[in-house]
Amino acid sequence: MGTPVTFVLLHGAASDSWYWHLVAPALREAGHEVVAVDLPCDDPEAGLDAHTEAVVTAIGGRGEVVVVAQSLAGLVAPLVAARLPDRVVMVVMVAAMIPAPGETGGAWWAATGQQEAQRAADLAAGRDPDAPFDPFVTFLHDVPPDVAAASAEHTRDQTSRVFDDPWPLPSWPAVPTRVLLCRDDRLFPAPFLRELSRARLGLTPDELPGGHLPALAQPKALTEALLAYVGEP
Template sequence: MNTFLFVHGAFQGGWCWDQITPALQQKGHKVVAIDLPGSGEDVTPPQDVSLKSYVKKVVSTIEKIDQPVILVGHSMSGMVISQAAEEIPEKIKKLVYVCAFVPENGQAVSDIASGGPKATLNEKDQSLTLIKEFIADDMLNESSEEDLRLFKRNIRPQPVQPFEDKVSLTNIRFGHVPSVYIETTKDRSIPIDLQRQMYATRSFERIYTLDADHFPFYSRKKEFVECLVDIAQPQ
């Protein structure tokens, strides 16, 4: 049995993994899906949220689990799982990047990203709110209407500061944690060319390819779970 720890991307919460959790549990795996600070049901004010607070939440969760975890990060949380691996590499069995940012040492999301989803800035609390009219075309372009409604119903404003905070990574710690990447070829949020440019910067054990949008756990649920089950197999 493996323990998967899922870390959601921007604007979301642990709820985004609900539809693929039962299939993994049926295979005998344990699933933990957290809310990052200021996301999901967490009430931390956006202006108090940083990459450091994200990483602290992930690390504290991992430290309560009695075996090394398969740490899965979606989109923005590629930054989070990378920094967590720097902090406690011995507690992470494998890193799984799901159409996620792959940072080099000293980079922030804002150093890598080009464009991104359309959102409005609230300067008072330093958060971004998605413009819902563009979500279907820009983010869930291969997902069902039901999943689109679910997504719109649950999203929250995204704190800005984690996009500006830079990671601090070393080869001797972060660089020694085995990693895989799940690329999504119909992604309009982090286009496939950018995904491939990023994952070419480090050595991944394997690249999985899904004909999916930015949310393969919606648009390609079965195939996504199959990737995770394969990743969990002994090497």
């Protein structure tokens, strides 16, 4: 592209737009506009349509949009691209769920083998896969302590509603798509996401260091990858 675009940044589950606070300023400094969206993750009635509408509303009349989806937002980003085919010029999936037509977000975990992959990765690393869930072990293990502490103020309830809707598109929209995986991701282990990306999108992912939350743990590397996709103006 080589010209300024608008990066539309979508956070993952149980979070808010603060997730991008270390990435957004650097994208702006490079000459791009940034819209970090607060998704309605704590609304018990907000399904995929409501999430998509929140993003479309935030985009407004902007053109040349790159939609960047973290984790759960992978269900939403391609729906936005399908709604705005003349304006969304790229979708970037960051440690993201990759849906299949007709599949619900709730069914995605078993359909993709995520649970088995996470368990195998835990065992290989010497972690107890049956230990009680600990966000510091799964998500925050490589996030700087001050950032991890601040993140507690930006945790929201995640309702299950968005996981109930079958993914409505018959196929992936005709938009350039990139997949970024994180090599030490404990939720979506790298081998799992490599295979899922190839099977569902026919794409070989690009790779970042660190765990599941690169915008907090590896903001410089993530920013550089995003800028490389669009070409700095």
